[in-house]
Amino acid sequence: xxxxxxxxxxxxxLTHNCNLRCSYCYAGRKMAQxxxxxxxxxxxxxxxxxxxxxxxxxxDVIFFGGEPLLELELLCxxxxxxxxxxxxxxxxxxxxxxxLLLTPETLETLSQKRIYISVSIDGIPDVQDKQRPLPTGxxxxxxxxxxxxxxxxxxxxxxxxxVVTPHSAAQLDKSVQWLAAQGFAYITTALDYSAGWTKxxxxxxxxxxxxxxxxxxxxxxxxxxxxxxxxxxxxxxxxKEPLQCxxxxxxxxxxxxxxxxxxxxxxxxxxxDDTSDKLTIxxxxxxxxxxxxxxxxxxxxxxxxxxxxxxxxxxxxxWCACANWSSTGKIDAASPVVCEYERIIIPIADTIGNRxxxxxxxxxxxxxxxxxxxxLNFAEQLIIKEADNVxxxx
Amino acid sequence: xxxxxNNLEVKPVKRYSSPQYPSYLDPDPSCLPEAYxxxxxxxxxxxxxxxxxxxxxxxxxxxxxAKTNPFIVSSSGLPYxxxxxxxxxxxxxxxxxxxxxxxxxxxxxxxxxxxxxxxxKGGIEFTASGYDPAKKIGYLYGTWNTLDHADAVxxxxxxxxxxxxxxxxxxYFLGKEYSKQLAEATKxxxxxxxxxxFRALLEDKERKEGxxxxxxxxxxxxxxxxxxxxxxxxxxxxxDRRFEYSGSGRIDSKEREKIxxxxxxxxxxxxxxxxxxxxxxxxxxxxxxxxxxxxEWTRTQGI
Numbered sequence: 229x230x231x232x233x234x235x236x237x238x239x240x241x242l243t244h245n246c247n248l249r250c251s252y253c254y255a256g257r258k259m260a261q262x263x264x265x266x267x268x269x270x271x272x273x274x275x276x277x278x279x280x281x282x283x284x285x286x287x288d289v290i291f292f293g294g295e296p297l298l299e300l301e302l303l304c305x306x307x308x309x310x311x312x313x314x315x316x317x318x319x320x321x322x323x324x325x326x327x328l329l330l331t332p333e334t335l336e337t338l339s340q341k342r343i344y345i346s347v348s349i350d351g352i353p354d355v356q357d358k359q360r361p362l363p364t365g366x367x368x369x370x371x372x373x374x375x376x377x378x379x380x381x382x383x384x385x386x387x388x389x390x391v392v393t394p395h396s397a398a399q400l401d402k403s404v405q406w407l408a409a410q411g412f413a414y415i416t417t418a419l420d421y422s423a424g425w426t427k428x429x430x431x432x433x434x435x436x437x438x439x440x441x442x443x444x445x446x447x448x449x450x451x452x453x454x455x456x457x458x459x460x461x462x463x464x465x466x467x468k469e470p471l472q473c474x475x476x477x478x479x480x481x482x483x484x485x486x487x488x489x490x491x492x493x494x495x496x497x498x499x500x501d502d503t504s505d506k507l508t509i510x511x512x513x514x515x516x517x518x519x520x521x522x523x524x525x526x527x528x529x530x531x532x533x534x535x536x537x538x539x540x541x542x543x544x545x546x547w548c549a550c551a552n553w554s555s556t557g558k559i560d561a562a563s564p565v566v567c568e569y570e571r572i573i574i575p576i577a578d579t580i581g582n583r584x585x586x587x588x589x590x591x592x593x594x595x596x597x598x599x600x601x602x603x604l605n606f607a608e609q610l611i612i613k614e615a616d617n618v619x620x621x622x
Numbered sequence: 623x624x625x626x627x628n629n630l631e632v633k634p635v636k637r638y639s640s641p642q643y644p645s646y647l648d649p650d651p652s653c654l655p656e657a658y659x660x661x662x663x664x665x666x667x668x669x670x671x672x673x674x675x676x677x678x679x680x681x682x683x684x685x686x687x688a689k690t691n692p693f694i695v696s697s698s699g700l701p702y703x704x705x706x707x708x709x710x711x712x713x714x715x716x717x718x719x720x721x722x723x724x725x726x727x728x729x730x731x732x733x734x735x736x737x738x739x740x741x742x743k744g745g746i747e748f749t750a751s752g753y754d755p756a757k758k759i760g761y762l763y764g765t766w767n768t769l770d771h772a773d774a775v776x777x778x779x780x781x782x783x784x785x786x787x788x789x790x791x792x793x794y795f796l797g798k799e800y801s802k803q804l805a806e807a808t809k810x811x812x813x814x815x816x817x818x819x820f821r822a823l824l825e826d827k828e829r830k831e832g833x834x835x836x837x838x839x840x841x842x843x844x845x846x847x848x849x850x851x852x853x854x855x856x857x858x859x860x861x862d863r864r865f866e867y868s869g870s871g872r873i874d875s876k877e878r879e880k881i882x883x884x885x886x887x888x889x890x891x892x893x894x895x896x897x898x899x900x901x902x903x904x905x906x907x908x909x910x911x912x913x914x915x916x917x918e919w920t921r922t923q924g925i
């Protein structure tokens with residue numbers, strides 16, 4: 229009998245190629261090497277078979293790269309294949325893109341195929357230009373200023389992913405505020421854990437997070453809710469039941485990545501340029517190497533002795549094997565960067581929670597305690613955007 | 623990959639004060655009366671009130687891909703009857719501007735339209751504005767010159783059936799190319815024979831034009847057999863009321879009120895011109911949106 233609540237996610241790295249040269253990119257060398265239709269056919273059969281074997285009722289397909297929109301035709305082909313071949317399973321699609329190729333026509337196509345878009349923009353144009361330049365070295369922000377309004381028109385609930393490095397930490401608050409001003413309501417911030425963070429960098433980051441927290445509180449108190457991952461996820465670790473490690477990550481088991489060659493990896497950060505045998509856990513023709521797969525999963529899932537006795541262990545993200553690996557080179561070693569960051573962010577998030585609870589902010593209460601909130605908020609977002617579109621037309 | 627620690631270390635937190643806001647173990651605060659009413663954003667409530675809930679539902683569903691053909695014959699504004707009076711009539715998108723826009727959209731969508739394509743199939747013959755024979759898709763921008771005068775666009779001068787044909791009126795309708803034949807027919811003494819000759823000239827003109835122009839009858843047949851033939855030729859009519867602009871009814875009434883308050887006649891005229899320009903742009907935008915929706919719809923039909 230199927231477990232109706234279980235999901236699995238598969239990331240398809242359509243190509244190694246990319247039209248940007250981000251300073252912190254973990255995706256390896258930019259090569260003109262992409263999947264082909266035969267590989268896609270095999271991937272679809274493999275993924276659906278794996279999902280059936282695991283008795284999942286939901287398969288999340290994520291298009292990744294490089295830059296997946298460089299292979300838009302392949303992306304559409306894969307979507308159509310999944311839909312026609314899936315039988316008793318729900319399929320959802322999402323896309324992680326740098327946004328440069330999001331023309332109105334492409335947005336229309338993606339919208340028709342119900343592909344949820346997550347766009348990577350690191351914040352204010354200055355930061356974006358420095359951290360995510362074109363191959364020529366020129367900045368990419370000017371192109372995105374044209375893309376953003378079209379993106380939000382087609383996808384009012386599009387997520388924007390903002391990577392924070394030691395160089396951009398001081399401007400994190402300005403960057404998030406800028407993204408919110410552009411119209412984004414779902415903002416994910418992610419630290420570049422592989423960067424050489426120093427105590428002084430983290431101090432600067434802390435000050436920026438405190439300024440951001442103040443802005444966030446004022447927004448919430450004014451009834452304007454937006455999803456800001458750095459605070460929301462930490463508050464949720466208190467307001468929602470903590471997930472067990474196996475549910476949090478399940479690296480290689482509930483999620484896996486497929487390189488353009490068809491090689492299988494435990495997660496997106498491990499694919500790189502697909503040359504390491506050590507990190508692969510099989511391929512789509514011969515299947516998973518279950519020994520390797522389970523070994524990696526068990527290694528990542530076990531308790532870390534360096535975290536023993538920590539009062540915020542259940543709320544920390546040290547379970548993330550990718551973050552640990554990119555920071556330390558080991559998936560079972562807690563990252564000092566992650567630890568220092570969590571010791572900053574958890575108290576700031578709790579200060580926000582305390583302040584909003586003290587004022588009995590209804591937005592805060594429903595956002596973090598009402599299970600219907602995500603749906604209500606999503607619908608509200610669509611209504612507001614639609615009203616804006618109609619007003620603009622008039 | 624692995625980084626130098628830079629004096630950073632994993633340091634378990636030994637003491638941490640429990641936050642004051644409720645945890646998952648505490649009673650759910652979203653169930654308490656003071657949590658209600660639900661804090662919908664002011665903007666969302668205003669939108670729902672201003673646009674109306676059903677209007678919102680419609681506008682939200684308008685973001686869905688088009689499921690219906692926006693260019694059905696019944697919405698084309700045909701048959702169109704011309705009027706001897708021009709005052710107060712709306713402006714329409716010119717053949718040149720419309721075709722430029724429509725061709726551009728078809729090209730964007732990957733179709734290769736052959737301009738002025740002579741379509742002839744199953745008893746229907748006309749010149750399509752653009753047609754892609756490989757994909758069996760195209761369009762006709764229906765104007766006074768591309769639609770048949772027998773039933774699609776009717777001149778007020780056209781002699782009506784059953785009524786005696788007036789030679790002077792027929793002269794304007796037939797045009798110069800028939801002047802010699804009309805002159806000879808006018809000389810016929812017998813009334814019945816003369817009327818018969820006039821009718822023959824009229825039918826001759828219509829027959830010649832029928833080869834290049836699309837009649838309403840033909841348009842309806844094309845529409846009916848589109849699904850079976852897997853061939854879609856949109857009749858985009860210049861007389862479709864959705865794409866009319868300017869004229870007394872087309873400028874927004876608030877804007878007109880504002881313009882009428884301008885005392886200087888020249889300034890007032892300039893303001894009207896600007897408003898009509900805006901109105902023209904809006905008409906082009908509506909046409910563009912309709913063409914895009916049409917192509918989306920044809921995709922659902924297997925094109």
